[in-house]
Every structure is written in structure tokens, then in C-alpha cells.
Amino acid sequence: MNKNVSKVLRATEGRNRKKRNSLFTPIVVTSSSNNSSVSVFQTTTKTKPNRRWVKRNVYKRKQTVFNTTNATVINLSSHILTDPQTQLLSRNLNFCPTPHHINHIELSEDIHRFCRRLRLAEFFYEENIKPHEPLPSFLQKPSSFTPSAGRDPALDAFIKLKAVTKDLMTCQPRKCFLNIRTEEKRALKELKNNADIIIKPADKGGAVVVLNTTDYIAECTRQLSNATYYRKLNSDPTKKYNKRISDRLEIGVRSGEIDSDSAKRLIVPHPVPGRFYILPKIHKEGNPGRPIISGNGCPTEIISLFVDYHLKDLIRLVPSYVQEDMDFLRKIHNINAVGPLPPDTILCTMDVSALYTNIPHEEGIGACKSALETWRDPNSTPSSSFLCDLIKIILSYM
Numbered sequence: 001m002n003k004n005v006s007k008v009l010r011a012t013e014g015r016n017r018k019k020r021n022s023l024f025t026p027i028v029v030t031s032s033s034n035n036s037s038v039s040v041f042q043t044t045t046k047t048k049p050n051r052r053w054v055k056r057n058v059y060k061r062k063q064t065v066f067n068t069t070n071a072t073v074i075n076l077s078s079h080i081l082t083d084p085q086t087q088l089l090s091r092n093l094n095f096c097p098t099p100h101h102i103n104h105i106e107l108s109e110d111i112h113r114f115c116r117r118l119r120l121a122e123f124f125y126e127e128n129i130k131p132h133e134p135l136p137s138f139l140q141k142p143s144s145f146t147p148s149a150g151r152d153p154a155l156d157a158f159i160k161l162k163a164v165t166k167d168l169m170t171c172q173p174r175k176c177f178l179n180i181r182t183e184e185k186r187a188l189k190e191l192k193n194n195a196d197i198i199i200k201p202a203d204k205g206g207a208v209v210v211l212n213t214t215d216y217i218a219e220c221t222r223q224l225s226n227a228t229y230y231r232k233l234n235s236d237p238t239k240k241y242n243k244r245i246s247d248r249l250e251i252g253v254r255s256g257e258i259d260s261d262s263a264k265r266l267i268v269p270h271p272v273p274g275r276f277y278i279l280p281k282i283h284k285e286g287n288p289g290r291p292i293i294s295g296n297g298c299p300t301e302i303i304s305l306f307v308d309y310h311l312k313d314l315i316r317l318v319p320s321y322v323q324e325d326m327d328f329l330r331k332i333h334n335i336n337a338v339g340p341l342p343p344d345t346i347l348c349t350m351d352v353s354a355l356y357t358n359i360p361h362e363e364g365i366g367a368c369k370s371a372l373e374t375w376r377d378p379n380s381t382p383s384s385s386f387l388c389d390l391i392k393i394i395l396s397y398m
Contacts, residue, residue: 072207074282077197081210084187088180089208093201097188098179107168115159116146122155123147138305139262203279203290211280219289220278229357241397242271242299248389257382266306271299291357300394307390310382314371361395 073089075081081089149156180188191199198216202209224230249263258266275296278289295301315321322328335341352358365388372384 072205073210074202074207075210076215076280076287077210077212079194079197079210079212082187084181084183085191088184088187088191089199089210091180092206093199093208097185098177104169108165111165111168118155118159119147119149119151120145122152136305136309138302139265141261141265200277200279203281204283207282209280209282209287216278216289220276223278223289223291224276229354236273237397238271238273238299241393242268245299245303245393248393252382252386257386266302268297268299268301270297272297274298291354298397300397303390304394307387307394310387311368311371314375317375318371361392364395365391 073081073086149160178185191197196213198211198213200209200211200216201207246267249258249266252258253260253263275294276291277294278291280287280289295304316323322331368391369384369388372387376384
């Protein structure tokens with residue numbers, strides 16, 4: 001009897017491992033020889049409620065999309081953030097929600113650029129282009145050249161048939177999963193329409209900071225009221241400085257400092273004034289703002305890139321130059337390799353408050369001129385005096 005019971009147990013356990021949705025009811029089997037009892041499980045079918053099954057890859061995709069929160073949200077405003085708003089801001093300010101509709105105009109332009117790149121690649125495939133030093137991007141002349149058809153029959157057939165265009169423009173897009181939840185989408189509209197708060201990235205640490213609009217404007221006003229660094233103007237000097245830059249570049253063209261094409265590309269066609277904003281310093285008491293002036297579109301934008309292009313290689317030659325943390329550690333290692341420091345050596349660190357605004361313009365220009373004359377070929381163009389004149393214009397405007 002005991003052997004029969006063991007066989008029943010093994011058979012029942014094997015079936016139960018395959019039937020995971022079954023309920024088990026114990027049945028007592030009594031042996032006639034020694035009145036011993038053994039429990040055997042009888043399977044009964046369990047009624048399962050209706051449930052919606054989701055593909056495993058879809059579930060994993062949703063979990064990956066919805067769990068991309070890595071930024072710290074610091075609320076310094078009087079507005080109380082809801083959980084969806086906090087969750088949305090924790091995705092960081094460079095997070096891009098999935099668009100609802102396809103922009104067919106942009107798609108058509110992308111296809112046109114793609115076909116043009118194909119023709120250019122075929123046109124210059126066998127060209128023997130001599131290597132030369134590439135011009136910086138701000139001095140490169142934008143080209144609209146497109147090779148004509150008739151050079152490659154296969155490429156012409158591919159473009160003329162517009163197979164790619166037809167497939168992309170007329171195909172039914174597959175269902176796109178939103179990368180934010182419905183409540184986060186609602187929170188995005190709430191934050192966008194709330195004029196009482198301003199959302200900025202922290203100066204350090206990568207956190208997202210929420211400020212009262214009144215507090216933000218008060219901090220900007222406090223810094224701009226400092227007469228040591230700022231002064232109020234009665235008129236907008238943008239056009240005047242743009243003409244000053246044009247006149248200096250024209251003199252440089254006549255003296256051979258720069259060619260006429262490069263001079264034209266160094267002038268901003270429709271200049272606008274610089275824009276002042278601050279980034280909150282959450283690591284300091286009182287959360288002061290770091291002042292930043294955005295020079296995008298201002299008269300000195302391109303000449304600043306031009307001066308930086310000629311100065312960037314000289315900065316590495318300065319003895320006090322430190323590129324990054326690892327470069328600093330290498331310098332410390334080299335110092336220690338020479339031998340132990342003298343007993344009276346004092347190790348210290350320094351921090352300059354408002355470093356850039358505290359640099360005297362004349363001393364800064366003098367330092368640049370000294371570096372240009374020391375480490376740069378005196379016969380190279382543009383000359384050091386031409387670059388220093390541009391630096392004066394940049395510092396006086398900003």
C-alpha cells in the first residue's frame with residue numbers, strides 16, 4: 001500500500017507542476033496494515049477571472065520608459081508640486097515627450113536633404129581632394145550646390161521613382177507609445193500655464209529648481225543694480241556696435257588681416273541685444289544666482305568665436321592651465337615624483353567671487369596680447385593687434 005501511495009504522490013505532483021492555475025485539495029488515504037495515513041492532493045480546476053494580457057516586450061518597454069527619473073527636484077517656490085509634476089520634472093529639462101502627430105513638412109525637407117546628400121556622395125566619390133586645414137564652421141560658406149541628374153542611372157531611378165518618399169509619406173505609422181503618463185501630460189500643461197513660477201536648472205549638480213517668479217526677478221534686479229559691474233543705458237547700442245565691428249573688419253580687409261568673404265561672415269546680419277538670466281546656486285546659502293548673458297544673435301557672437309579660435313591653442317601653453325580633474329591629478333603626481341615638498345610648504349585653495357566680472361578689461365587684454373606675441377608666429381594673420389581690437393569691442397559691448 002505504501003508503494004502505491006508513493007506512486008500516486010509522484011504522479012500527482014508532476015501534474016500539478018504543469019497546472020499552475022489549479023487548486024489542491026488534500027485527501028487522506030489510510031493503510032490497512034499499520035493504520036498509518038498519508039495525505040494525497042486532488043486537483044480541482046480554478047475559475048480564472050477575465051484579464052488583459054500584455055506582451056512581455058511591450059511591458060518591458062513601458063517599464064523602461066516610465067522609470068527614467070534621475071534628476072533631483074528642488075522646490076524653492078510657494079507652489080506645492082503634485083506627485084505627477086514632481087515625477088515629470090525629475091525626468092530633467094532636456095526630456096522630450098513623444099509627439100502625437102508626424103510633421104509632414106519637416107519629413108519632406110528631411111527626405112530632400114537625404115536625396116541631396118546621396119547625389120553629393122556620388123559626385124565626390126572619385127574626386128581627389130587634397131588635404132587641407134578645415135575652416136572653422138562659422139567661416140565656412142554655406143553651399144546650396146546639388147549635382148544634376150544623369151550621372152548614375154541607378155541613383156536617378158531611386159530618386160525619381162520617389163520610392164522612399166512614397167513609403168514614408170503615405171504609410172500608416174504604427175502605434176506609438178507615449179513616454180509620459182496621462183497625469184504627467186496634464187501636469188506639463190499646468191506647469192506651462194503657471195506664470196507664478198520659473199523652472200531653471202541648478203548651477204551645479206544637475207538638479208531642477210522651481211522658483212517664484214517674483215523671487216527670480218528680485219535676484220536679477222539685485223545683481224543688475226550693482227553699479228560696479230553694470231550701468232543703465234538710455235538707448236540700445238546694438239546697431240552702433242554692429243557698425244563699429246563692420247568698420248574694424250573693413251580696415252582689416254584693406255590691410256590684409258582677413259579676406260573679404262570671411263569679414264562678411266563675421267558680421268551678424270540682424271543683431272539683437274544680449275539676454276541676461278541667472279542659474280540658482282543651490283549649494284550656497286541663500287541660493288544666489290549665477291549671472292549669464294546669452295550672446296546668441298548679438299553683434300559680437302561670431303567675432304567671439306573668431307577670437308576664441310585663435311586663442312584656444314595658446315591657453316594650453318599657460319603654466320597655470322588645468323584642463324580637467326585628471327589633468328590636475330597628473331600634475332600633482334609629477335610634483336610628488338620629484339621628491340617630498342619642503343616642510344614649510346602650505347597647501348591652499350582659492351575661490352574668486354564673480355570671477356569673470358572681476359577681471360579688469362585692460363589687464364585681461366594685456367594678458368591676451370602677451371600670450372599672442374609670445375607663443376604665436378609674428379608673421380601669422382590676423383595680427384595680434386587686430387585680435388586685441390576685437391577683444392576690446394567684445395568686452396566693451398558685453
